[in-house]
Amino acid sequence: MTTPGARSPSIVALRGVSKTYDNxxxxxxxxxxxxRESEFLTLVGPSxxxxxxxxxxxxxxxxxxGGSIAWWGESADAMIAxxxxxxxxxxxxxxxxxxxxxxxxxxxLDLAGVSRAQSMRAVAQALARVGLGNAARxxxxxxxxxxxxxxxIARALVTEPALLLMDEPFxxxxxxxxxxxxxELLDLWLAQRFTVVFVTHSIQEAVFLSTRVVAMAAHPGxxxxxxxxxxxxxxxxxxxxxxxFATLAHAVSTAVAKASADALPDAAGDxxxxxxxQ
Amino acid sequence: MTDLRPSLxxxxxxxxxxxxxxxxxxxxxxxxxIPPYLVPSPVLVARTLYADRVLxxxxxxxxxxxxxxxxxxxxxxxxVAALVFVQSRWLEMSLFPYAILLQVTPIVSIAPLxxxxxxxxWLALVLCALVVAIFPIISNTTLGLRSVDPGLLDLFRLSxxxxxQTLWRLRVPSALPYFxxxxxxxxxxxxxxxxxxxxxxxxGGQGAGLAYQILLAGIQLNIPRLFAALVLIAVxxxxxxxxxxxxxxxxxxxxxxxxxSPDA
Numbered sequence: 001m002t003t004p005g006a007r008s009p010s011i012v013a014l015r016g017v018s019k020t021y022d023n024x025x026x027x028x029x030x031x032x033x034x035x036r037e038s039e040f041l042t043l044v045g046p047s048x049x050x051x052x053x054x055x056x057x058x059x060x061x062x063x064x065x066g067g068s069i070a071w072w073g074e075s076a077d078a079m080i081a082x083x084x085x086x087x088x089x090x091x092x093x094x095x096x097x098x099x100x101x102x103x104x105x106x107x108x109l110d111l112a113g114v115s116r117a118q119s120m121r122a123v124a125q126a127l128a129r130v131g132l133g134n135a136a137r138x139x140x141x142x143x144x145x146x147x148x149x150x151x152x153i154a155r156a157l158v159t160e161p162a163l164l165l166m167d168e169p170f171x172x173x174x175x176x177x178x179x180x181x182x183x184e185l186l187d188l189w190l191a192q193r194f195t196v197v198f199v200t201h202s203i204q205e206a207v208f209l210s211t212r213v214v215a216m217a218a219h220p221g222x223x224x225x226x227x228x229x230x231x232x233x234x235x236x237x238x239x240x241x242x243x244x245f246a247t248l249a250h251a252v253s254t255a256v257a258k259a260s261a262d263a264l265p266d267a268a269g270d271x272x273x274x275x276x277x278q
Numbered sequence: 279m280t281d282l283r284p285s286l287x288x289x290x291x292x293x294x295x296x297x298x299x300x301x302x303x304x305x306x307x308x309x310x311x312i313p314p315y316l317v318p319s320p321v322l323v324a325r326t327l328y329a330d331r332v333l334x335x336x337x338x339x340x341x342x343x344x345x346x347x348x349x350x351x352x353x354x355x356x357x358v359a360a361l362v363f364v365q366s367r368w369l370e371m372s373l374f375p376y377a378i379l380l381q382v383t384p385i386v387s388i389a390p391l392x393x394x395x396x397x398x399x400w401l402a403l404v405l406c407a408l409v410v411a412i413f414p415i416i417s418n419t420t421l422g423l424r425s426v427d428p429g430l431l432d433l434f435r436l437s438x439x440x441x442x443q444t445l446w447r448l449r450v451p452s453a454l455p456y457f458x459x460x461x462x463x464x465x466x467x468x469x470x471x472x473x474x475x476x477x478x479x480x481x482g483g484q485g486a487g488l489a490y491q492i493l494l495a496g497i498q499l500n501i502p503r504l505f506a507a508l509v510l511i512a513v514x515x516x517x518x519x520x521x522x523x524x525x526x527x528x529x530x531x532x533x534x535x536x537x538x539s540p541d542a
Contacts (some may be wrong), residue, residue, distance in 0.1 A: 042363065060433055060438060061435060061436065079471075080438065086436065087436070088432065088433065088436050090429045090432070090433075091429075092429060094427055094429030094430050094433060096430065096451065097533045097534070098451045098454075098532065098533040098534075099451075106439070107433070107447075110439065110447075111434065111438070111439045111443055111447075128306040139532065139533055203395075254521045271354070
């Protein structure tokens with residue numbers, strides 16, 4: 001099996017993108033990035049490197065301060081008009097506490113005006129895919145953290161999005177649950193071949209999941225280096241123990257550390273300023 | 279079985295306190311031979327409650343009618359105001375100070391004006407009680423409509439929800455716990471507003487509420503009846519509060535922390 005994404009067409013293209021917040025924090029500077037169709041792209045870096053900011057820009061949830069973003073070669077409005085769907089999975093499950101799991105998962109379809117019969121079918125499918133078939137009528141508070149995150153993923157997948165953005169989705173879970181959900185996510189991705197941009201601060205998680213890992217550094221937030229992961233899927237637990245895994249993880253780690261060290265002298269004032277903000 | 283003991287204690291403990299206090303009151307009044315026109319004994323108050331039951335029940339009905347009508351109108355008007363405020367920061371900035379103005383002006387000082395301006399006395403009394411009761415509903419509901427999980431708000435934006443969908447499916451359910459908190463406070467305030475307004479208006483005859491009975495009993499030195507009317511006002515207030523608590527339990531029991539039993 002070949003690694004998808006390497007030579008696939010670019011679906012989201014960022015050119016010279018920067019983002020400066022009103023308080024002067026330079027969250028991102030000079031970002032050039034192509035998100036390629038069907039790839040599993042992971043952004044990894046320390047806190048404050050702008051990973052989440054970058055994801056929100058790609059989702060069109062916030063505006064760039066400079067540079068340009070094209071979605072399928074078009075503007076955001078044109079993308080919306082063409083019905084291209086981008087789904088977002090947040091750090092926390094962000095489920096509506098008053099609504100059942102099924103109602104939560106159905107929300108994007110309800111908002112889009114999909115008929116009840118059609119949406120019920122899609123919801124049942126999405127819940128079955130993440131292994132929550134029996135929990136449809138439960139309230140979020142009756143589920144464990146891992147199950148709530150599964151519901152959140154089901155809600156993201158129910159619209160069959162072309163692009164799935166995930167902002168440290170498993171960061172709050174314990175290591176065992178996280179590894180299980182990583183595996184399940186890969187299975188879903190292999191079966192459906194949507195494009196994923198995944199944000200994490202865990203280098204191990206990044207290397208295990210992705211076709212491509214992009215390392216980022218902070219002050220100002222920027223891309224450092226891109227690493228292709230040429231390990232075939234499905235990936236087993238033994239990949240985590242292999243020499244190639246260790247080599248890649250080390251390379252990513254070194255790149256981040258070197259970039260962070262380089263940035264320190266001239267960005268000292270910036271560090272102090274952003275510490276106040278954080 | 280586990281949740282039986284706390285609820286038993288919740289009713290039993292205050293009840294025991296009441297028994298002790300009443301017994302002490304009765305004993306002190308009897309031993310010290312305090313005349314009933316100064317402090318009537320609990321037994322005498324109870325007897326007066328029974329003897330004047332027709333008069334007092336009618337007055338209770340009048341006062342409760344005013345308070346409940348005012349509470350209902352305050353709920354409707356307050357929620358509408360909050361919904362308007364949350365539509366635009368500009369509207370909220372321009373109008374919210376007037377809601378505060380309404381809140382900080384003592385009702386005793388506006389009540390005479392309202393009673394002069396509004397020809398129908400009953401309506402004037404309802405208006406007075408409404409002015410007192412509306413603020414917690416406006417402020418709490420506005421706060422609730424704004425206290426939305428930012429992640430969910432992003433999700434709605436990402437799903438291209440329109441303003442109406444966001445309001446109805448996200449803001450309104452998020453605001454419910456806050457709204458019920460406001461309603462709980464407003465229920466007590468509506469009763470207080472009704473009583474204060476009655477005092478100012480001093481309406482007798484068919485429209486005589488509990489406040490008028492207190493006023494009249496004070497003038498006539500019928501202190502046992504004054505106490506009996508006081509007891510009824512207190513009981514009505516507690517009942518109103520309990521009713522709003524029960525209402526919020528029913529509405530939120532499925533999901534909100536405030537309505538969950540401790541071991542659920």
